[in-house]
Amino acid sequence: MYMLASQIFMNLSSTTLIYIAFVIIGIILVGYLTYVLIHPERF
Amino acid sequence: MSNGVYSRKILVEALADSIKKLNPRHVMGNPVMFVVEVTFFFALILSIGSWIFQLSVALFNSEISILLLLTVWFSTFAEALSEGRGRAQAESLRKTRKEVRAHKIADDGTITDVDSAELVKGDKVLVRAGDTIPTDGDVIKGRGSVDESMITGESEPVIRESGGDFTSVTGGTTLLSDELLIEITANPGESFLDKMIALVEGATRQKTPNELALTTVLAGFTWILTVIIITFNTLGSFLGVTSDITVLYGLLACLAPTTIGGLLPAIGIAGMDRVTQFNVIAKSGRAVEAAGDVTTIILDKTGTITIGNRLAEEFIPLGDKTEADVTRASFLSSVSDETPEGRSIVALAQKLIPDLTRPDVKNVVEFSASTKMSGVDLADGREVRKGAFEVMSDYMRYVPQGFREVIDGIAQRGATPLVVSVDREPIGVIHLKDTVKPGMRERLQELRKMGIKTIMVTGDNRLTAATIAAEAGVDDYVAESKPEDKIKIVQAEQKQGKIVAMTGDGTNDAPALAQADVGLAMNSGTQAAKEAANMVDLDSDPTKLIDVVGIGKQLLMTRGSITTFSVVTDFAKYFTILPAIFAATLPAVSKLDFINLESPHSAILSAVIFNTFVILALIPLAMRGVKYKPKDATSTLIRNVMVYGVGGLITPFIAIKAIDLLINYLHIVG
Secondary structure, rough: OOOHHHHHHHOOOOHHHHHHHHHHHHHHHHHHHHHHHHHHOOO | OOOOOOOOOOOOHHHHHHOOOHHHHOOOHHHHHHHHHHHHHHHHHHHHHHHHOOOOOOOHHHHHHHHHHHHHHHHHHHHHHHHHHHHHHOOOOOOOOOOOEEEEOOOOOOOOEEEEEHHHHHHHEEEEEOOOOOOOOEEEEEEEEEEOOOHOOOOOOEEEEEOOOOOOOOOOEEEEEEEEEEEOOOOOOOHHHHHHHHHHOOOOOOOOOOHHHHHHHHHHHHHHHHHHHHHHHHHHHHHHOOOOOOHHHHHHHHHHHHHHEEEEEEHHHHHHHHHHHHEEEEEEEEHHHHHHOOOOOEEEEEOOEEEEOOEEEEEEEOOOOHHHHHHHHHHHOOOOOOOOHOOOOOOOHHHHOOOOOOOOOEEEEEEOOOOOOEEEEEEEOOOOEEEEEEHHHHOOOOOOOOOHHHHHHHHHHHEEEEEEEEEEEEEEEEEEEEEEEOHHHHHHHHHHHHEEEEEEEEEOOOOHHHHHHHOOOOOEEEEOOOHHHHHHHHHHHHHHHEEEEEEOHHHHHHHHHHOEEEEEEEEOOOOHHHHHOOOEEEOOOHHHHHHHHHHHHHHHHHHHHHHHHHHHHHHHHHHHHHHHHOOOOOOHHHHHHHOOOOOHHHHHHHHHHHHHHHHHHHHHHHHOOOOOOOOOHHHHHHHHHHHHHHHHHHHHHHHHHHHHHHHHOOOOOO
C-alpha cells in the first residue's frame, strides 16, 4: 500500500490517478458552475 | 448610530466570523470562491502527500495551498467585516428595544398593566408623560411631544397627534408630555425596529439584480476556465505540451476573477451600510442600487427645496381695509393654528398690535392639502378663514379690484400669498416668506451634471412655484398639485423609461412611494408611508434623497471599478504564468516573460501571491467605495478607466516583479 501511494506521489505530473482525480473534481465543479448559470438566484 | 470604520471589536469579531464562513456550505454561495476552495482541498491533499513522501515539490505545493486558502479567507473576511459594521449598528438599534410595562385598555375601558411583548396588533394602550412607548402604533387620541433621539439621534422632541400625517409612534421612544391613546400596529417581533435590525444585520439580504447578473458573468468565466484547465493536459498531450497539476490549479486560481468574486458580497453590504451611516435604513440592496440608476428626482418644495417653516413677512390690506384690519383678521384666523406658519402669523400680528387678545373660539377648521383653507368660527358668530387664492376666491362673496395684482406681486417674489376673510368678506393678504435652503442651488446643479432631472412639486400657485423653481434651479415643476398627484407624476416619468426617486411622509404619499423606484419615507411620517417606501430616513430630512442617490452611484461605480481592475489584472498574468507553463516544451513562449522572472515556479508563486493579497489590499476600497464626485457620465468613465483600467494593467507587472525579487531573495520558492 505504502509502495503504491509512494509510486503515485513520486511523479505528480505523470501520475494518471492524480490526474484522473483532478479531472473528476474539475467535472464536478463544471457541473456546479452550470447549475449556478441556470439558477443564479439561488446563489 | 455612527461607528468607527474599523473598531477593534468589529475587527476581532470579523476575524472569528470569517473563519466560520470558510465552511464550504457558506462559500458555495460564491461560485468563484467555491472553485478556489475546492481547489485548495485538492492542493492540500497533494501537499500532505508530497511531505510524507518527501518530494522536491512539497514546499511549492504547500505554498500554493496556503495561498489558495488565504484567497478564500480574505474574501470571507471582507464579507464578515462589512456585516460586522452593520451588526454594530443593529446593536445600537437593539438597545432602544426594551421590555416595558404597558397600560393596556380593554374593550370595557378597564386598564391592566401587561408586558410590551404581550401586545398584539389592534390592542389599545394608554401612554402617559414619561412612559416609554411599548411598541409601534398609531395615535388615535391625544397630542404629545415624543423624544425619538434613541432612533434618530436628534435631541429635539417631535409632536405626535391623532389624525393627519403625524400619528405614527415607534416602540422604545419616550413620551415627554401629555397623554396618548395608541392603537398597536405590530405583533411581537414584527415592529419597525425589529425589521430594521434584521435589515442592517443582513439577515434578510438577497442578491440584487445587478449582483445576480455579475455573478452569472463571473460563473460563466470560471466555467470556461475550469473546462480549459481540466482538459489542458489531455488536449495538450497531442501537441506534446503538458503541465504539472500544481501549476494548473495555480493557473486556475490566478486567472479566475477572484478579486471581484471575493469582494462582491462585501461591496453590496458596505453600500447598504454607507446609507445607514447617513441614518437612512435601506430595506434592500436593490433600493440602493436603484438609487444609483436614478434619472429623475421628485422633490417637495416646502421643507426640501425651501426652508420648511414659511414665516409671515407682512400683512397687505385689500380695497378700503387698513393694515390694522388685516393684522387683526390674520391674528384671529391663526389663533388655533399650531403650524409654524400659523405661529409666525400670530407672532407678527402681536408685534404690530401688542394688545391683541385671544378670542372665544367655537370651532376650529384645520388646514388640509385638499381644502387649502383653515380658520376658526368665533363664539360671536364671525367666520374667519385664511387660505390659497384659488379656493378663497370661490369661497368669498366677491373678489375686490386689484386683488389679483397683489397676489401675483407676492408670488413673483417666490413667496406664498394667503388670503384672509371675515364672514366671507376679503380683508387682505398675508405674505409668507419662502426661502430656498442655502446650498440647494449648487446641489441641484450637481444633480444636473450627473444627468438627473429634478422636478419640484408644490401645492402653491404657478407664479410662486415658477419663481422658487428658477431661484433653486430645478429642471421642471408642478404647481397647484395635490399629494395624490404625485403618483401620476411618477408614472408619467416611468413611462418615458426614467428611474424615479421621491420622498414622502403622508398616507396619501404611500402609493407614489411604492410606485417610485426609490421611495424615501420620513421616519416622522405615517406607518403606511414607511411600509410603502423602500428606504426610511430616521432623521426625517427629505434633502437626504440627494445623498442617497450619490451613495447608490458610488456603489455601482465601486463594483464596476473593481470588476474592471479584476479582469484587467489577468492580462499581466498571461505574461507571467504562460511562459512558466510552456518553459520546457515551447521555449519560444518564454519571450512573453519580458519582466524576467526568476524561474517558472517563482513566476507562478509571485502571480498567486499577488492574486491573493490584492483582495486584502482592496478591502478598504470595497468598504469605503471609490471616490465619487458628481460629474457627467463620460468624464466619470474616462477617470475610472484611467485609474482602474490602466492601473489594473500596470500594477500587476510591478507588483509581481517585486514579489518575485523578494521571494527569491528570501529563498522561499519551493
